[in-house]
Amino acid sequence: MAVGIKVFAPASVANVACGYDVLGFALEEPGDEIVITKVDKKGLRITKITGGKLPYDPLKNTAGFAALKVLEHLEYDGGLEMEIHKKMPFGSGLGSSAASAVAGAMAVNEVLNKPLTKQELLPFAVLGEQIADGAYHADNVAPSLLGGMVLIRDTQTLDFHKVYIPDGLYVVVIHPHIEILTKDSRGILKTEVSLADHIKQSANLAGLMLGMQNSNFELIKNSLEDIIIEPQRAHLIPHFYDIKNAALTNGALGCSISGAGPSIFALCDSTIIAENVAIQMEKVLLDQKISCTIYKSRINNEGAILC
């Protein structure tokens, strides 16, 4: 019997306060695993799914669809079997569907001996994720695939740029065990922004870029503010402002909603601060009898990997 190869694609934080739809970074964990095996019978089949209820039809499955798009591009007509092991929650705001799409695209490329570079896989993974939430955006897919913090300067052409990650930067992510659907979370956003808010928010995004490039933690801290999206979505997450306040008063550089929520991320400039910030954020939820999962790590600079 043929032995499969296994890939891992990590969760990611999109939006990153002032970078709605254009900025994201990868986490060390959680993430999705996909095992893929060459078989004689032609076509791609999903044979096993663990960790969540997802369609077995590759055309309706983010990982399957991304994989099919890669195979179509490569004009590969052999047989493949795919196992999907969801090791992260759905609807968490941590790029669950993006991780699956990335793992799907990456897995078929690996099993075919890497005909494509990671960068070349990006459009196929983006198409895979689109199956899940209908939107064409790359701010989860790009960091999950490529690692690091990634600016998507132009979504249509997928013109992306990795941002330098200063030494000492740590991420805390808290996932409250409640569900928000990304589609709902997008639907509530106003389609207009005041010119004044646009100016302020874009200056903060520019400041964040300079802060990261120059390892200027004070500038990162001052720039990590979202005056446009966060105020519209905060009410969807119980006790959001209490959690944010706990992060900021305990030394986090910034704290905002991860993706469309309900996960919340905080950036910190040391592990010691990150440890305490995590405890204090968690405490707010535990006091309210809401369970949660905490993830703490550096920004994952590698992205998806062959296990």
Add this chain to the structure above:
Amino acid sequence: MAVGIKVFAPASVANVACGYDVLGFALEEPGDEIVITKVDKKGLRITKITGGKLPYDPLKNTAGFAALKVLEHLEYDGGLEMEIHKKMPFGSGLGSSAASAVAGAMAVNEVLNKPLTKQELLPFAVLGEQIADGAYHADNVAPSLLGGMVLIRDTQTLDFHKVYIPDGLYVVVIHPHIEILTKDSRGILKTEVSLADHIKQSANLAGLMLGMQNSNFELIKNSLEDIIIEPQRAHLIPHFYDIKNAALTNGALGCSISGAGPSIFALCDSTIIAENVAIQMEKVLLDQKISCTIYKSRINNEGAILC
């Protein structure tokens, strides 16, 4: 008779395509000169103004007001006489009033043996410019004073950050001899921006920051686009799109309105391209019998100087 000291403050390009109200850079020329002399008679008097019609009352004069604010801060009660030599056009979109305000603040600081740093002079120069156009913004004043390309991350706190200037970057500025009042040019802007345009424009500003920091000319080129302000102001400048087209088709990285216009700037990645871009931009205006002045230089990294 006491001998005066002379300072020069340069013109500047604000807005810089995707950086409305938050980004500007300094030019080598033109600029304003101010001569200041200690005298026995107490108080600050403007004794001579050349190159333009401006109020002699320091309280109503941008240079005078900025100087008064510095003197007030320093609790200086001696006598000073100021000559203002406007060596650049009013209403050109090149930060004429900002240059005067910077020169005024800088001149009194120099004649008093530099009690303040340039950075400490910034708020006083901003107050001086405010006399001219009523708006509190620093995207001309900061580069004119400090030199380079400057991001004003927060106007209220004047939190500014210099952006790295790649070797080989050249500026062409064309000033068509027509007048637009900044107040009019501000008045026509819509107060709302679509969320989609906000996303695109802020991603371009972020891209421009990364492009400058990493000397990535292709990224600078792709990021130098203004989809919000330029389309609303272009009609105020005769033949704007023809001039822009001449710049872009001849190899400019980008081209947009300088400040509130009517001046137009182009950024280029070599002197040879800049020379040709200048000729081609000028040709469009000359064919229409509109006279103009052209300025070509690197970005001025020094800002205001003692002559």
